[in-house]
Amino acid sequence: MKKVINLKNKLNLFSDYWSPRVIAEMNDYQFKLVKIKGDFIPHKHDNTDEVFIVLEGVLKIEFNDKIIEINSGEMIVVPKNEIHKPYSDKECKIMLIEPKNIVNTGDAGGSLTALNNQWI
Numbered sequence: 001m002k003k004v005i006n007l008k009n010k011l012n013l014f015s016d017y018w019s020p021r022v023i024a025e026m027n028d029y030q031f032k033l034v035k036i037k038g039d040f041i042p043h044k045h046d047n048t049d050e051v052f053i054v055l056e057g058v059l060k061i062e063f064n065d066k067i068i069e070i071n072s073g074e075m076i077v078v079p080k081n082e083i084h085k086p087y088s089d090k091e092c093k094i095m096l097i098e099p100k101n102i103v104n105t106g107d108a109g110g111s112l113t114a115l116n117n118q119w120i
Contacts (some may be wrong), residue, residue: 007033007055011093013120018112020096020104021120032096033120042085043106048099050078057092061085 010023010033018040020032036059052059053075061068061076062085070076078084105113 007095010120011035011055017091018104019114019118021118023120025100028099029097030100030102030117032098034094034096035091036086036088036094037091039087040085041105041108041110041112042083043108044081044083045078045098045102045106047080048102049080050102051097052076052078052086053095053097055093055095057088057090059092059094060087060089062087 005023007023010021014021015035017035017037020034022030022032024031033055042062052061052070054070054072056072058072059070061070061078064083068076101116103109103113103116
């Protein structure tokens with residue numbers, strides 16, 4: 001289906017943090033928008049890399065050996081099996097690109113696990 005997706009309009013449709021919303025699919029991949037603030041949990045994804053594109057704000061990702069800062073207009077690919085903990089001191093708006101049915105908390109589970117396939 002050919003249609004233009006306005007990211008700002010989609011981001012205005014929800015306010016909760018750490019709860020990705022699907023906006024499009026391509027082959028077996030989903031494009032998700034998520035708002036974050038505060039700390040997430042350390043986790044990894046056993047079978048897939050994960051792409052973070054920062055649309056607004058500053059994302060920090062803590063790895064075992066360092067912390068990387070990703071600013072608005074920048075992106076990072078986190079390799080599969082890499083333990084990472086995303087966080088942000090202030091609200092940050094991100095696009096994720098990952099395969100369908102990926103659990104946001106990876107192997108860690110817990111109370112921050114979001115429902116899959118929540119479309120907006």
